[in-house]
Amino acid sequence: MAKNLSNSIRAKGTLIAIGILFFSCFVSFSLMTILFLVLYHGDLSISEAHAVFGSFMFVTLILCVALGGSLLFFAIRKISDPIIRISNATKEVAKGDFSIKMDYKSNDEIGVLTQNFNLMTTELGNMEYLRKDFISSVSHEIKTPIASIQGFAEMLQDKELSEENFQAYTNIIIDETKRLSHLSSNMLRLSKLDHQFIPEITKQFSLDEQIRRTIVLLEEKWSKKNLELDIDLEKIVYTGDEALIQQIWLNLIENAIKFSAESGTVFIHARKISNKVIAEIKDQGIGISKIDQGRIFEKFFQVDESHSKEGSGLGLAIVKKIVEIYDGEIDFTSEIGQGTTFVVKLPFRN
Structure with a gap:
């Protein structure tokens, strides 16, 4: 039971509110009772004592509300502080900063939210790394055959080129263009498969x-x-x-x-x-x-x-x-x- 309460921010919030209410009322009533006994030593009639005590109780109520409200304000501020921090961290993630991490350890809902937030930024960081690595790999794979095609195409401009070399260079250019075509086809196929979860044709x-x-x-x-x-x-x-x-x-x-x-x-x-x-x-x-x-x-x-x-x-x-x-x-x-x-x-x- 106690473990379940500690794992719920709603349960903890309710217990804190009840505790603050009890503490505020107890302190206020105790103070006003002591003040009443100090100021009046039995010199009042019963009707006068009732009237004075009623005034003291009204002041006690106001004091209880003021004290309880102040304590609740600070308690809610304490509870909402990690939520505000998560909100600010989310804005940083939206700007592309996936290295940000939240330091908040608890078993309640906010603690679970923090853990999931850190897991999300870690996964986004990994995805960003994979994206950059993918772009780098694609650039390398495309650059190599293009450079080869360019080099041999320039060689073909040599007017004194022999027929044997001409055939060899044109074959290399054809092979490299086939390689580029194969690469682009596979990239398109893989891109489509990455967004496909069920067979389209059965x-x-x-x-x-x-x-x-x-x-x-x-x-x-x-x-x-x-x-x-x-x-x-x-x-x-x-x-x-x-x-x-x-x-x-x-x-x-x-x-x-x-x-x-x-x-x-x-x-x-x-x-x-x-x-x-x-x-x-x-x-x-x-x-x-x-x-x-x-x-x-x-x-x-x-x-x-x-x-x-x-x-x-x-x-x-x-x-x-x-x-x-x-x-x-x-x-x-x-x-x-x-x-x-x-x-x-x-x-x-x-």
Whole structure:
């Protein structure tokens, strides 16, 4: 009971008000009674004593109101002071200062409000850091291919340029423009997914056939590295956004191909277990270090800088967001030099 009272500002305020009222009345009545007894020693008749005592009681009431009001004013000021401080701090947050923190410890509602305020400023500060980091990463990713395009375009102005160099430079420019196009497409896709919480389009489709079509789309890449594909796909009918879900397989299989060694094997399996689809994509590539494993779903993070020109670092962030939209899970295991295995679990939806 006492703990519940201490956790409520309303209960504490009520108790303080009752305490102040009792104290004010007690002090006022005691003072006026003592004053009455000091000034009058029984020389008054009963009727005169009643009249004088009535006047004293009126003065006692006024004194009680004045004393109680003064004490209540200071008590309310004490209670409202942290609220005023939170209000002023909120104005500073509105100006963009997310470093501000409130120092007020209590178990009541104001204490909880203060804790939530500090949590809010901490999260806003983290978001601001991520925003600046995102802008920095975007600037870097865009600047690199643009600088490359500019440099080779200037070289093409050389009238004595050989045909071989001309072809090489134009191919580089084409590759860099494709990279820019891929980057902008992924950024737009990820921006849209960040504000999407449910699938926009829902229909039944063959998920195993979708994965096979994705493998065919990437045939040029896995054929170039002479990779063997170990494919084991159960017949699965799934309900969802077909184009959106294909991005999962496209990014994961493309990553497996990218990080696989020449003449390696990529394993692509999918099966139904009770109320979910479990897809497993495994490569025998370079693997991911323990340090990098906690960051692979971050935007623009790339495990191997030597492959940075082959991607934008947004693929896994897109995959994770799509899986979350479908209330699914994505896990992975990886060892350096042994390869990486991604496991996607998608629950069946009505």
